[in-house]
Amino acid sequence: MSEKSTTVDPTVNPFAVQTPEDISAQEAFDLFVDVFTDFNQVRLPGHTFLHGPRGSGKSMMFRFMLPDCQMLNLKQPLPQHNYFSVYIPVKKTGLNLIDLGRIDQHAKYLLNEHLLVSYISGKVFSFLVELSKKHSIFNEHKGAIARYIKKFFNRVISSGYTGPMPVVTEGADAPEMFAIMADICDGLYLDVLQYVRKLIFISNSFPPYSGSICGYLDFLYPLLCELRALEFMPKAPIFLLIDDADNLNISQTTILNTWVSYRTTADVSLKISTQLNYVNFKTISGIPIESPHDYNEVNTETIYTSSKDKYKERVSAIVKKRLENAGINKTAEEFFPVDKVQEAKIKEFADRIISGEIVTPNGRDTDKAYRYAASEYIKSLRGMSKSGMTYRYAGFKSIVNISSGVIRHFLELASRMYSEKLADAKATDYTVIEPSIQNRVVRNYSEEIILNDFNKKIEEINQEEEGVELNLTKNAKLRNLIYSMGGAFQAVLLSDGSQRRIFSIALSDTPDKEVNEILKLGVRYGFFQEATIGNKEGTGRTKRYVLNRRLAPAFSLLPTSFAGYLFITNKDLKTAIANPKYFVSQFKKKKSWIDSPEPVKKPQQGNLFSTDDE
Amino acid sequence: MAEALEKILKEKSKSEPEAFPNSSKGYYKRYASFSDYLNNEVHPFVNQAAMVLDIEKGLGFLTDHGPGHIQTVMRRAWDLLGHSSNVLSGYEVYMLLTAIHIHDAGHIRTGRKGHEKASRPLLNAQLGADSVENAFIYSIAEAHGGEVVPGDRDKLARLVPRPFASKKFNMPFLAALLRFADELADDYTRAARYVMGEGGIPHPSEVFHAYAFALKSVDVNLEAKEVQLSFYLSPDDATREFGKLESKVYLLDEILDRTFKMYHECLYCMRYFPAELQINAISVQIEFMGDSEVHQPINYRLKESGYPKLHAQHPSELCGKDLMIDGRVIDGITLKERIEKKIQEHV
Structure with a gap:
């Protein structure tokens, strides 16, 4: 869409979240x-x-x-x-x-x-x-x-x-x-x-x-x-x-x-x-x-x-309408652009995979090259992180994915980005949010969820149960489980395995009461989404828990197209709940699993920490 | 003269005070005062008030809804209880009797239509007591007729056994007992006999009085598990048509219709009766009066027999809810399609 002069009032945040109860009929109709x-x-x-x-x-x-x-x-x-x-x-x-x-x-x-x-x-x-x-x-x-x-x-x-x-x-x-x-x-x-x-x-x-x-x-x-x-x-x-x-x-x-x-x-x-x-x-x-x-x-x-496309279409229409109401004639993709430098570098990696310069489990398959390219790019940044180079979360699609199917999450991110832009004294063009701002807001937002919102709840309960150090509260156990899952998924992303896009766990046996309660709590708080899949034996259904994509930046995970899942036993889950560091370190040792994780719909056998893998 | 159930209430309020909320103190007294008030100030005027309210529809000339009808309902309930004082607790007798007293009183406010819903102000004003307890009594009385919402007549299913101040009472049974007792409370004493003789019953109400007049006896026979009805028809009444709302009907046809409806009510109410009080048949005997035998008696017995007959042609008509999966009633071909689809998804 061509840019034209607009009547933008930069002080009005187009993404301000208003309570539906408090807005007029005209405002509701416009939005x-x-x-x-x-x-x-x-x-x-x-x-x-x-x-x-x-x-x-x-x-x-x-x-x-x-x-x-x-x-x-x-x-x-x-x-x-x-x-x-x-x-x-x-x-x-x-x-x-x-x-x-x-x-x-x-x-x-x-x-x-x-x-x-x-x-x-x-x-x-x-x-x-x-x-x-x-x-x-x-x-x-x-x-x-x-x-x-x-x-x-x-x-x-x-x-x-x-x-x-x-x-x-x-x-x-x-x-x-x-x-x-x-x-x-x-x-x-x-x-x-x-x-x-x-x-x-x-x-x-x-x-x-x-x-x-x-x-x-x-x-x-x-x-x-x-x-x-x-x-x-x-x-x-x-x-x-x-x-x-x-x-x-x-x-x-x-x-x-x-x-x-x-x-x-x-x-x-x-x-x-x-x-x-x-x-x-x-x-x-x-x-x-x-x-x-x-x-x-x-x-x-x-x-x-x-149906992520349906959600993306809806959010795109909402953004367009809000931008139009604010006098900004841009599409969602134009207003929230991707980081072009980063995109070019990822493409470079894809080209190198196709050319055979970088070897991946699926060889030089053109389609699959892009699946590994982002992973290879993130791996390449690891040694450079001290110089400030990290993966940048930017682009409309990326924000849509991180908002996890909840429109208010998207609006909150967009609203914060716009406010940050307003706070920048040097800013002159209010018709675009630069990738650097998008990335900063997204990362802060994700870390806030874990460090602030979640910790507050845990602290409140810990205060009530002072002196019971060994008896971890359910919230603390849930936090451990999230750290364990985030750590394990990150290990998969940075591995040389064939399936690196993992963002969910599936239960390979029946969880005990404690584990079940923690999983339920995670669903209630919105940290997990519950779904079902065919069990490993192919004889019935089992539960699958998808980590909320809002947490992806906190663990440096890619928020797009998570396709695989990790079968996990009740015993392993208990380890994850008790000690995330130990869980992740054990997980990294299980090379065979990382090398051949579970793509969706093709479950395979194998415990996470079975001794023959070590 | 106090009815048997009223005597039982009096006795039980003394002998088992623990069955009443907050001790029995006051329950019989409250009932007696309420009963006196209604017998003197309300029941005698139900017919008159309804006549005024329904005069434009021509429906106002009701069969008797006065104190006599209330007594008859109490007697029928006593009959249905097998003349046993052990079936109901004293508190349940109290709930039943007060509900019987108010079940038709709403005619005074609304006329015939919606009368079952119109008795609450009377209850609150005259019985006093707790509004919650009154609301329970109202629910028992209100379930004797009408619809839950348009098209849904299943009122008894909406009631559940409740406690009040920790005293339990079987609300569905009490409501079913009142409903069936009321159904059986039609007999010759309700007909306006003299007015009938003088041809003074308005056309729309004629057959209701003729039916009541012909019904000479209603007996509950628990041993035979049946209700026995005896009709006596004069040759004149058997051969003429009576006005019924806007149409005309022969008395025999009305008897067939009404006894069939009574049987439906019987089946419905018995869902909530205990096993030992079950009634499963309506036995009807129609005899003809006259100097010479004008017609042989007509006797029939309404009872389920032979292979069961149901309106429903398929299980889904009885329990579609249980067989509905993803918006469709499951059948063989649907099941096949579903399984095949699932298998394909896993390949």
């Missing part, structure tokens, strides 16, 4: 790149679970689905929309109150359902307050809303609510009427909240609860059906966009699952996002909900890690 071809089920009627790590764009998708954005998107009035969405954020400190544990022995499902129902109802009406302030269609149908509020009052009375019921004045406009309903929902919510607080001061008994009780089927669902039936609403389902549902407690997820089990999707569809920690799929009656019978399931991680 959003249509990803619904990847996640089509999310915008269709039907209950859907949308799983994905933090920052993978779930909330942004929800923001775009809200009616104000859809008005900009479809350029159609509300009744013509395909759905009416309401955003329901679930914060850690919102519904999942610590004191709720007290009601576990006292109608936990009824009272938790009441909390959920009154909270969601409150959000629905608060949302309508704001929407009706900005769009005249609501005030054009004040009469219908006034009739609706009477039905609402009836349901509130039926729930046993005894709080004040405001009088709706004749001239009340739509926002006022919705505000009245939102206030009453807050009152309903408070009924149980106050009861729970009262319990704190009482032990061994439960005083009678005399407040309201609202259930999904007798309160929220009929209210939403009646709302949907109003003439100015879309002739389509209402979508409740429940964001970060893994912040709900077990009783609440059980209740939410029970709602999913109801066939209400033509009227109300539940769109539930999780950060991969939603572990309970049972209903109140103990029967699990199942996909696709009760709901559809979409996993952003699976979609974007299984």
Whole structure:
């Protein structure tokens, strides 16, 4: 793309990460790149679970689905929309109150359902307050809303609510009427909240609860059906966009699952996002909900890690849109260029492999030459590192790979790079991020993950367990495992083996409880991604754990196209968890393994530290 | 006169106070006061209120929903319990009786449609007590009819045994007991006999009164595991059509329909009954009144027999959820394709 003079305001960072909840419809519309071809089920009627790590764009998708954005998107009035969405954020400190544990022995499902129902109802009406302030269609149908509020009052009375019921004045406009309903929902919510607080001061008994009780089927669902039936609403389902549902407690997820089990999707569809920690799929009656019978399931991680091209295309579109909004007419590749000098040197190595000057396990195969060229180049830098020569992480593709399928990781890196550029007093051209800046930011970012974020967690726990030096915490064990894996993968990359692109381990036997817990913790923290592959015997499946590519720079690994994996026994994993230095040194001694590692889909036998290899 | 179950509640509140939350103190008293209030202030007016609310639909002339109907439901529940006081705990008897009292009271607020969902304000206002406990009673009563959501009538499956203040009660069984007892609570005492004679029943409600009037006896026979219904029809009633909503129907056809529906209800509710109280047949005897024998009696017994007959033609219609893999019901050819694909991937 040709460069032209732009109206760039360099002080505005095009990659600033904004919370989707806090941005206007216009901003969301300007920033959003249509990803619904990847996640089509999310915008269709039907209950859907949308799983994905933090920052993978779930909330942004929800923001775009809200009616104000859809008005900009479809350029159609509300009744013509395909759905009416309401955003329901679930914060850690919102519904999942610590004191709720007290009601576990006292109608936990009824009272938790009441909390959920009154909270969601409150959000629905608060949302309508704001929407009706900005769009005249609501005030054009004040009469219908006034009739609706009477039905609402009836349901509130039926729930046993005894709080004040405001009088709706004749001239009340739509926002006022919705505000009245939102206030009453807050009152309903408070009924149980106050009861729970009262319990704190009482032990061994439960005083009678005399407040309201609202259930999904007798309160929220009929209210939403009646709302949907109003003439100015879309002739389509209402979508409740429940964001970060893994912040709900077990009783609440059980209740939410029970709602999913109801066939209400033509009227109300539940769109539930999780950060991969939603572990309970049972209903109140103990029967699990199942996909696709009760709901559809979409996993952003699976979609974007299984199809890297798709992810790269999405990120490229996001970058282009953000650059355009900032007045920069460049493609992602132009804005984040590769290091041309480094690329030329790697090509030189490839040429030398093809010419036979450098001997690799696959001879002079042209295609495979490039696979070894980067490895040979990095090896050549080893002796020169004292003079400052290291591999440079630069280029759009490289940053995309390091961001590991999570859009926010990419934006965070891009945002930091842009800030670094701004901090450079000599900089004049803000339409490109030089490879040196890209490399510096990427390396710092990767090291930060291990040294700062991770160590903080370990220190916190160590402080709590002071004096228990020998008893390594789970976090410390996980850190050891990451260092062991990083060290081993680096050894493979710098070896003369045929398969040097290793970034994952596969289990060759069943892990014991401790190892399993550490692996799970790694998945939970996002350091590993879990997948399955055929086992060594070809008789079934076994688990594979891929190291997060954000850690690649910290171990000087190549973040692109990791193809092989390392079969590892439980015994070896225990060594890796206990002592990374010993593990890596033992690993390096196992020459036969390094010389013939496992390409994907062709597993082979062999333990890591079997004595005959030494 | 107190019904047998009410006497049992009174006795058990004294003899087994530990079965009630926070001791039995107050439970019988609370029930008695609630029962008095409803018998005097609510039940006698259910028919009138429903008539006013449903007058435009012409549906308001209900068969009796007054105190007599509540007593009949209690008797049928007692019959279904085999006249045994050992099946339910005192606390469960309390939950059942209060639920029976309110199960039809919602007619006063909404008329016939949705009446099962409209009783909670009455419960909260008149029974007092704990809102949570009231909500459980409401759930037991509410499950006697209607739909969970449009198209889904399986209400009992949504209920699970619950504890309240650490006292367990079998909510699905109590709800099934009330539901089936209510189903059996139709008989000649519910018909507006004099008004019928005078031809005063509105057309849409005619057949409901005629059916009730013809049903002279309902007996639960636990030994035979069946409910026995005895109808007596006059030649006039057997040969004329009765108004039913917007259409007309012969009384025999109505009896066939209603007893078949009763059998469905029986099968449904029995899923939640203990083994010793199972009913598996509805036995119907229809006799004709008259000086000379106008027609031989018609007797039939609704019971599963012979090779089972199911609506479903394939296991997937009964348990599709379990057979669904990757969005498709698994069958031989799909299994073959899946295995072959897997093998190819590994080559």
